[in-house]
Amino acid sequence: MSDNKNNNAPIMQLWTREGFAGPLSLVSRSTYGPDFLSVQGPHAPRRCVIEGLVPQDQSDADALPSVVATSKLGVRLLTSARTQPMPFTVRNVEADELHFIQAGQVKFDTDAGSLIADEGDFVCIPRSVAYRFGPTGGAMRSLIMETPSALNLTPPGPVGMINFSRDVKLAAIDLDIVSTGPMSLLLKTADGEITRYMLAHDPLSLGGQMTSSVPVWKLNLSNIQLHAYEPHGGPPSMFLSSRDGEALVFNLSARSGGRPPVHVNADFDELVFYVRGPGAWGGCDEPGTLTWVPKGVPHHGPSEAVPEGYQAWLLETRATMRFTPEALAASELMETGNYFRHPSVSG
Numbered sequence: 001m002s003d004n005k006n007n008n009a010p011i012m013q014l015w016t017r018e019g020f021a022g023p024l025s026l027v028s029r030s031t032y033g034p035d036f037l038s039v040q041g042p043h044a045p046r047r048c049v050i051e052g053l054v055p056q057d058q059s060d061a062d063a064l065p066s067v068v069a070t071s072k073l074g075v076r077l078l079t080s081a082r083t084q085p086m087p088f089t090v091r092n093v094e095a096d097e098l099h100f101i102q103a104g105q106v107k108f109d110t111d112a113g114s115l116i117a118d119e120g121d122f123v124c125i126p127r128s129v130a131y132r133f134g135p136t137g138g139a140m141r142s143l144i145m146e147t148p149s150a151l152n153l154t155p156p157g158p159v160g161m162i163n164f165s166r167d168v169k170l171a172a173i174d175l176d177i178v179s180t181g182p183m184s185l186l187l188k189t190a191d192g193e194i195t196r197y198m199l200a201h202d203p204l205s206l207g208g209q210m211t212s213s214v215p216v217w218k219l220n221l222s223n224i225q226l227h228a229y230e231p232h233g234g235p236p237s238m239f240l241s242s243r244d245g246e247a248l249v250f251n252l253s254a255r256s257g258g259r260p261p262v263h264v265n266a267d268f269d270e271l272v273f274y275v276r277g278p279g280a281w282g283g284c285d286e287p288g289t290l291t292w293v294p295k296g297v298p299h300h301g302p303s304e305a306v307p308e309g310y311q312a313w314l315l316e317t318r319a320t321m322r323f324t325p326e327a328l329a330a331s332e333l334m335e336t337g338n339y340f341r342h343p344s345v346s347g
């Protein structure tokens with residue numbers, strides 16, 4: 001963690017509002033802002049490998065995805081590892097959902113159509129679209145983000161970062177879903193409250209799509225172009241955001257450029273999901289490593305200029321996230337230089 005504290009050269013530390021879109025302050029200092037000896041309390045950086053979080057739905061087909069982190073703003077992170085398809089249908093009436101497929105292949109059926117998602121795909125299911133999903137062979141693993149306001153693909157330009165016509169795949173009607181019943185439909189609110197309806201018919205049995213717009217789509221992380229300001233790098237560019245700005249999502253895979261200064265992010269928690277290598281991103285080399293730096297905590301972050309390459313994405317959220325007890329138990333305190341386990345943690 002100390003490769004950035006070279007000699008006695010001054011260390012740059014950047015404080016920013018509104019991500020990188022608002023006021024900022026850059027200072028030099030002789031000591032390394034991310035260093036801390038120990039910490040007590042909840043507002044502390046952590047890391048975990050999501051394989052270590054065993055969701056209930058892995059062994060219990062009747063279970064819902066397990067919550068990893070919550071917030072007062074209603075932004076939540078969950079994880080699923082189903083081995084069986086959902087025997088019920090869910091409609092999230094208070095949040096849009098973005099499912100990232102870390103492992104396996106997953107079929108999503110919704111009341112806007114169906115699609116099959118593969119590793120590296122983001123799948124967007126807006127609020128009040130009913131859905132169910134299941135692995136199409138073997139086990140799957142996903143990380144799910146819920147946001148109260150609508151998610152949209154918002155790259156910085158209409159072309160370039162995302163090839164919409166080629167790479168954004170819309171759900172399509174699956175006529176093989178027959179209208180057999182009875183079937184449970186679970187209405188889910190932002191705090192996880194469940195109201196269970198029993199329907200005489202399968203709500204996802206559809207006849208045809210009558211509009212050209214389809215709200216359910218998928219996009220693979222590897223098809224989102226990276227944005228860098230040559231030769232120094234600069235901040236990443238978001239490709240997806242929520243309408244009220246409580247969540248911004250960036251491709252944070254390997255890219256060229258220099259290492260940015262130490263950062264204090266005044267308004268956003270930063271959660272990076274390291275998907276896979278081959279290259280390591282600082283202290284992250286296990287696929288499915290989730291790192292969390294709460295807002296206001298000085299951090300540097302590993303260099304993104306990794307020649308071997310790696311895949312990762314960043315969620316910046318105005319919500320102040322809190323890990324659930326299960327996620328706390330499966331995670332460890334993290335240093336915020338290169339995102340290794342903090343040296344105060346034994347083992």
Ligand SMILES: [Fe+2]
Pocket residue numbers: 263264265270299
């Ligand atoms: Fe940052």
